[in-house]
Every structure is written in C-alpha cells, then in structure tokens.
Amino acid sequence: MDHASTGQKALARIDAASDLDSVEKLRVEFLGKQGSISGLLKTLGAMSPEERQVEGPKIHALRESVTAALGARKEALEGAALEARLAAERIDLSLPAPQTPRGSVHPVSQVMDELAEIFADMGFAVATGPEIEDDWHNFTALNMPETHPARAMHDTFYFPDKDAEGREMLLRTHTSPVQIRSMLKQGAPLLIIAPGRVYRSDSDATHTPMFHQVEGLVIDKGIHLGHLKWTLETFLKAFFEREDIVLRLRPSYFPFTEPSVEVDVGFAIENGRRVLGGSGDAPGHGWMELLGSGMVNRKVIEFGGLDPDEWQGFAFGVGVDRLAMLKYGMDDLRAFFDGDVRWLQHYGFGALDVPTLSGGVGTPA
Ligand code: 2NL
Numbered sequence: 001m002d003h004a005s006t007g008q009k010a011l012a013r014i015d016a017a018s019d020l021d022s023v024e025k026l027r028v029e030f031l032g033k034q035g036s037i038s039g040l041l042k043t044l045g046a047m048s049p050e051e052r053q054v055e056g057p058k059i060h061a062l063r064e065s066v067t068a069a070l071g072a073r074k075e076a077l078e079g080a081a082l083e084a085r086l087a088a089e090r091i092d093l094s095l096p097a098p099q100t101p102r103g104s105v106h107p108v109s110q111v112m113d114e115l116a117e118i119f120a121d122m123g124f125a126v127a128t129g130p131e132i133e134d135d136w137h138n139f140t141a142l143n144m145p146e147t148h149p150a151r152a153m154h155d156t157f158y159f160p161d162k163d164a165e166g167r168e169m170l171l172r173t174h175t176s177p178v179q180i181r182s183m184l185k186q187g188a189p190l191l192i193i194a195p196g197r198v199y200r201s202d203s204d205a206t207h208t209p210m211f212h213q214v215e216g217l218v219i220d221k222g223i224h225l226g227h228l229k230w231t232l233e234t235f236l237k238a239f240f241e242r243e244d245i246v247l248r249l250r251p252s253y254f255p256f257t258e259p260s261v262e263v264d265v266g267f268a269i270e271n272g273r274r275v276l277g278g279s280g281d282a283p284g285h286g287w288m289e290l291l292g293s294g295m296v297n298r299k300v301i302e303f304g305g306l307d308p309d310e311w312q313g314f315a316f317g318v319g320v321d322r323l324a325m326l327k328y329g330m331d332d333l334r335a336f337f338d339g340d341v342r343w344l345q346h347y348g349f350g351a352l353d354v355p356t357l358s359g360g361v362g363t364p365a
Contacts, residue, residue: 003040003058003059003061003062006036006062007062007065007066010026010030010037010062010066010069011065011066011069013026014026014066014069014070014073015069015073017073017077018077019077020074020077020078020081023070023073023074023077026070027070030066030070031063031066031067031070037059037062037063037066040059040062040063041059041060041063043055043059044056044059103348103351104344104345104348104349104350104351105348105349105350105351105353106336106344106348107324107328107330107336107347107348107349108212108320108321108324108336110324110349110353111320111323111324111327112195112212112214112320114239115193115195115214115239115320115323116193116195118235118238118239119193119216119235121238122191122231122234122235123191124191124192124193124216125191125192125193126192126193126194126195127178127179127181127182127192127193127194128178128194128195128196129175129177129178129181129182129194129196130172130177131171131172131196131197131198131199132159132169132170132171132172133169133170133171133172133177134163134165134167134168134169134170135151135167135168135169135170136167137177137180137181138170138172138173138174138176138177139151140303141177141180141300141303141304142176142177142180142255142256142300142303143255143256143297143299143300143303144255144256148255150173153201155173155200155201155202156170156171156173156200156201157170157171157199157200157201157209158170171198171199172198172199173198173199173200174198174213174215174317175194175195175196175198175213175214175215175317176194176215176256176315176317178194178196178215179192179194179215179217179304179315180300180303180304182194182217183217183219183301183304183305183306184304184305187305187306188219188220188306188311189219189220189221189311190217190218190219190220190313191217191218191220192216192217193214193215193216193217194214194215194216194217195212195213195214195320196212196213196214197210197211197212198210198211198212198213205332205333205334206333207333208321208333208334208336208337210337211319211320211321211333212319212320212321213317213318213319213320214317214318214320215315215316215317215318216231216315216316216317217296217313217314217315218231218313218314218315219296219301219304219306219311219312219313220311220312220313221310221311221312222312223295223312223313223314224295224312224314225249225259225261225295225314227314228261228293228294228295228314228316229247229249231314231316232247232263232291232293232316233245233247236265236276236290239323239327240276240277240326240327242276242277244277244278245265245266245276245277246265246266246277246278246279246280247263247264247265248263248264248265248266248280248287249261249262249263249264250262250263250264252292252294254292254294255297256294256296256297256300256315257293257294257295257296257297257300257314257315258294258295258297258298259294259295260292260293260294261292261293261294262289262291262292262293263289263290263291263292263293263316264280264287264288264289264290265280265287265288265290266278266279266280266281266282266285266286266287266288267280267285267286267287267288268282268284268285269284269285269286273329274286274288276288276326290318290322291316291317291318292316292317292318293314293315293316293317294314294315294316295312295313295314296312296313296314296315301313321333321336324336328347330347
C-alpha cells in the first residue's frame, strides 16, 4: 500500500476544497467511521507485530497530516468568509442616523393643560371624578327632574344595570357631577375646574358621542355676577392671548343656575377666518356663543350639602374641543378623534411646548 501517494492525493483534494461544506465532506470521507484512513487504521489489528511496527507510524502520520490539512483549510475558508463579510458590512459613520419617530401632544390635552395653568393663576384647583356616574350625581343633584329631556334615552348612554342603591348608571353627560362630589367632600369655600371626557348620544359634523368639557365652580360668601364676569373675561383674555376680548352676557336658562347667562365673544373676519377680538357690534364683526354660565341654583347648593343662605356661587361650562378649534384654527371636529397621525403631525404639540404659547390663526367664517 502506498500511503505516500494516498496522502498526496488527499492533501491535494483538501487544498482544492472551495467551501466549508466540501471540507466537511472530505473529513467524513477520510476520517469518518467508514472513512478510508479509519479503514487503514483498522487493518493494523490484523497485522503481525513486525508489520504493524512498520505500517503503524506511516498510517498515523497520514492521519495526522490529513487532520492538520483539514483544520488548516477550514480555518483559511472561515477567515476568508469573515473578511468578505467585514468588507460588505462596513459601517459609514458619516451617514445621518435614522429618524426616531416622535410623538406629539394632542391639541385637546394641550388646551386642558393651558386651562389648568390659567385657572391655577386665579387660585382654582383641578378636580376629577368618574366617567361612569349614577343618575343622582349627573342629573338629580343638578336640579334636573326625572322628566328632564336631557335624561331621555336618545341623549344619555345608560347602562343596562342599576347600582346597589337602585340608581340608574350612565356615562356622565357633563362634568358637573365632579363638582357635586367636590362640594359634598370638601365643602366651602371652593374654587375648582373640572375638565374631562363627557358623553352624549349625538353624532354629526359638529357633534361626536364623546367630547371634552371644562366646568368651573366657585362657592364662597357674597359671590355675585361681577365675580363671574371678571373670571370669564380674565380666562378668555389669557387663553386667546388678546387684551381686546369683549364679552356679551345674555340671559338664558339652565336648570342648575339661576339666573343663567350665555356668554358671547366678539369676533372679526380676517382673511376669510373668524378671529376673536373686538366688539361684536362693530361693522363687519359678530358675536359668537362660547360658553354657558350662571349663579349656582339654591337647590344645587343644597344638594351639595351647603346652606344657600350662607354660601353663594357661580359656575360655567365650555367645550374644550371647541376652544382648541378656535385657538388653533382647526375646522373639523371629527378629525380630533380619527387617530390619523398626519393630523397630529400638523396640529400636535411638542412635549416641551409652553402650554400658553399661542400659534392660533382663527377658524373659517
Ligand atoms: C354649557 C353650559 C354650564 C354649569 C355648566 C354647573 C355646575 C354646578 C352647578 C351649577 Cl355643580 N352649574 N355647571 C353651569 C352653567 C352652564 O354649561 O353650555 N356648557 C357647554
């Protein structure tokens, strides 16, 4: 048997192997259980001691040289593969970093923050409460009797089951129940705003079944309509960032206030858009109904656990979505709740924006 020529052939084939798969196949062919060199090793057992002494070292040397060649070839191929990968994967550190998607603050959240800030400057605290209410806190305590039309099924979302006290359960139709709860819990004097989500079974171009409201309540001794007017005027001037905001108070009716006052704000038309400011009676100007308010009805003060001969108060309510539209020039209410990120990219606010900084341009006439 010519081991030298077997070895030369094996080494030549190993050197010619062009990938790791081929190297592995050769390893199996030579050194595997059924491999040719393994076969040679097995023949040693059948030899005479003399023969084995001659053949043994040759076969072992052959196995060692083939093993070494396989290892060297494998290492060389792996090295080449790594080189190729490094060359292909080179990182260009001068390329701009990929954009990180950036979120933004929804205009409704922004306006709620602005309102909290403005009213905090006047001494108001922010009060919150449940969105699932009972009909006593939502209606009865607000002097809205069983027969009041707002209680009707077509305006209010009722739950199928009553609570433990047998009260109808519903999605609050305004944030007034929060203020009733605050009166009962904290007593008087009281200065609070109650911002939040409210629900009415209503859906068209200008009404969504969920919308946002902020109500304000002041209870103290000797509170009168003058306090109401000053507070709303100061709030609206700060919110719209204009000193020339003019209010018009009109008599109205709400069950929870007496007297009740509808508040209009004067506007001008500039570049086809309604912009708040100036008297609504000036030529080319008009009045826009903005919020409802009034002196808290004596019965409501009693429902809040207070003596109406000792404590008086005023209250108001305004739509937050409407305020946002007016200040920031948005004209479609439904877009507020579509969840289209393009709308938010356009109208949304940076997390670090100062809440009172106005970018308002008015709303279409
Ligand atoms: C509107 C009218 C208003 C109130 C809300 C109120 C709350 C309590 C007592 C008395 Cl606890 N009143 N809230 C008062 C007047 C008007 O909202 O048109 N909102 C959009």
